[in-house]
Amino acid sequence: MTAFDSLMAFQHETEALAQVAGRLGWDQETVMPRGAAAQRAEEIGALEAVLHARRTDPRVGDWLSAIDDAALDPVGAAKMRHIRRSYARAVKLPETLSAALARVTSRAQGIWAEARAADDVGHFLPVLEEVLRLKREEAAALADGGDLYDALLDDYEPGATAAEIGAMFDRMRTRLVMLRERIMGAGRDPARLSGQFPEEGQLRLAHEAATRFGYDWRHGRLDKAVHPFSSGSGTDVRITTRVDERDPFNCLYSTIHEVGHGCYEQGIDPAYLLTPLGAGVSMGVHESQSRIYENQLGRSRPFTGWLFGRMQSIFGDAGAADAEAFYAAVNRVHSGYIRTEADEVHYNLHIMMRFDLERQLIAGTLGAADLEEAWNTRFEHDFGVAVDRPSNGVLQDVHWSVGLFGYFPTYTLGNVYAGCLNLALHSALPDLDAALAKGDTGAATGWLREHVQRHGGFHEPKAVIEQACGFEPNEVPLLDYLDAKFNALYHL
Template sequence: MSAFENLMAFQHETEALAQVAGRLGWDQETMMPRGAAAQRAEEMGALENVLHTRRTDPRIGEWLAAIDDTALDAVGAAKMRHIRRSYARATKLPDTLAAEIARVTSRAQGIWAEARAADDVAHFLPTLAEVVRLKREEAAALADGGDLYDALLDDYEPGATAAEIGAMFDRMRTRLVMLREKIMASGRNPAGITGRFDEEGQLKLAQEVASHFGYNFKHGRIDKAVHPFSSGSGTDVRITTRVDEGDPFNCLYSTIHEVGHGCYEQNIAPEFGLTPLGAGVSMGVHESQSRIYENQLGRSRAFTGWLHGRMTTIFGDAGAADADAFYAAVNRVHSGYIRTEADEVHYNLHIMMRFDLERKLMDGSLEVDDLEAAWNTRFEHDFGVAVDKPSNGVLQDVHWSVGLFGYFPTYTLGNVYAGCLNLAMRSAVPGLDDDLARGHTEAATGWLQEHVQRHGGLYEPKEVIERACGFEPNEGPLLDYLDAKFGALYGV
């Protein structure tokens, strides 16, 4: 076998083991007995140690040295790009640190869930401090004297920098705040929906909606979790949702969002399976799929008209007087506490706050003991509402407990990418709203599958979006879309 063939065979096994690790994480959030948390932390740590040992195996370096990337086709060269990047990062990280991060974050996830349920920040802070300490160590090992936050961000959005993202956020913030102020001054205050919507009916409709958006249940499933997420790739892609009988949008739009993630993974070219190209290329591109499914498609006037009809059929009452009132309720703008329930106008302001706070946690200008106060002060400044309890504030997100520092900005980057994709898709797919009004998403999701999803990791993140859209990604299309949609809804 050639060096390339040996490397690909070795990588295939590593990718398979990584899927097993992901399945352990899925099980921890959905099926695992509560009393198994300590043992699961040891299992996760042990498996991460195996994976890290494989990712730093000296033979990888020998194979890489023996391979001439210029002699490979585009697919082979892309695989090498990912492996070289992964190997360079992995070899900077000590085995013991990688295993310790896996053990601590697995344990921290359960402690966070307990603290969130009890609204007890003090119960979580010592563990969070341990996570932050370990992530600072990881960042220092990866950064080679450079910016610590950039070193972590690169794991989720290769090539991006905090300075670049921060500058974009500054440009966006001005227009978002201006739009919000116009909406708040408009005098319009659409009502939310009212009523009780039983869990069985919500989950039935969630399954139906998932199917309409192309989620393949032969290779996937929906379960419940505290914090909805997706997991897996290839032929085993699982998603989760949550249910509040007073708020069916929580379930339905969490489902559509995770379906966007799941369909991306399910629709990657099969020949890329269990290779470096067999998963979404970055979290920003991943979020572009979940956000365009959820917002530009799922919250459109056309699709909400169909959804209103289905809710009326299933529950007897959709909780709104008619389809127009239902559309307004789906897109109601209000200064809520919870990021995952935020409207499109406020959502990115939630992300910008978290981005600023976690950058300070990593550079040491903010310590964990001061995090809650910093969160509450910033939230009241940005949203005009005081945080009433920790579960609506600093304890609401799972990300920091599992060490996902550098992840949050990819949500807004995904929104920006989705704005660009929506502009291109609408131009390429005439009559799309007529389809959506009948609950048919195939034209839209098919376009996304062809232009984004099937490529997996073949191209760099920005290149994926630029190739799909025909222009360099930027925040303009998203902000124009928000101005037009909410300007019409609120008469501003």
């Protein structure tokens, strides 16, 4: 075997073990007995130690030194790009740190869920301090004297920097706030849905919507979780949702959002299975798929018209007078507490707040003990509403408990990418709205599969979007889309 062949065989096993680790995480969030949390933390820590040892194995360095990337075909060169980057990061981290992070974040996730259910921030703070200490240690090892937050951000969006994202957020914030102020001053407040929507019916509709959006049930499943997520890649891609019988949109749009993630993983070229190219290239690109499925397609007037009919069929009463009132309810703008339930106008303001807070946490200028006060003060300033309880505030998101610092900005980056893709999609498919009115997303999801999903990790993140759209990604298409949609909806 050549050095390249040996490295690929070794990497195949490493990728397979990483999938097993992901399955343990899925199990923990969905069906694991509550009393198993401590043991699961040890299991995940042990597996992470094995993975870290493989990722830093001296043989990997020897193989990398022996391979001439210029002599490889484009697919081989793309695989090498990922492995070289991963190896360079992995060797900077001690195995003890990687295993400790895996154990602590597994334990912290369960403690966060308990604290959230009890609205008890104090129960969560000690383990959050542990997570923060280890993440700062990890960032320092990776940064080589550079920006600590950038070192963590690079795990989720390679090549991005906090300065670049912060500048984009500043440009976006002005237009978003102006749009929100016009909406709030319009004197129009669409009615919420009324009535009760039983869980069985919600899950049946969620299953149907997932099918409509192309989710492959032969290689996936839908379960319930406290915080909806997707997991896996290749031939085993799982999604979760949650149910509130007073609010069917929570279940339905959480499902469609996670279907976007799941379809990305299911749509990757099968030849890339269990290779470095066999997963989404970045979280920003991943979010572009979940957000365009959920928002530009799922919350569009044509699709909600079809959905209104399905709601009537399943529940007898869709909770709205007609399809137009239903569309307005789906897209109602309000200053709610919860990020995952936020409308398209407010959503990115939620992300910008978290981005600023977690940069301070990693820099050490904000401590865990002061986080709740900082959150509540910033939220009231940005949204004009005082946080009523921790589960609606600092405890609402799972991310910090599991150490995902640097992840939050990729949600807005995904929205920006989705805005660009939506512009290109409608240009390429002039009859798209007519198809969506029939509940047919096939042309749209097929276009996304061809131009984005099938490439997996082959291209760099921005290059995927630029090649699909024909222009460099930027925030203007998203902001123009929001202005056009909500100016029409609120008669501005």
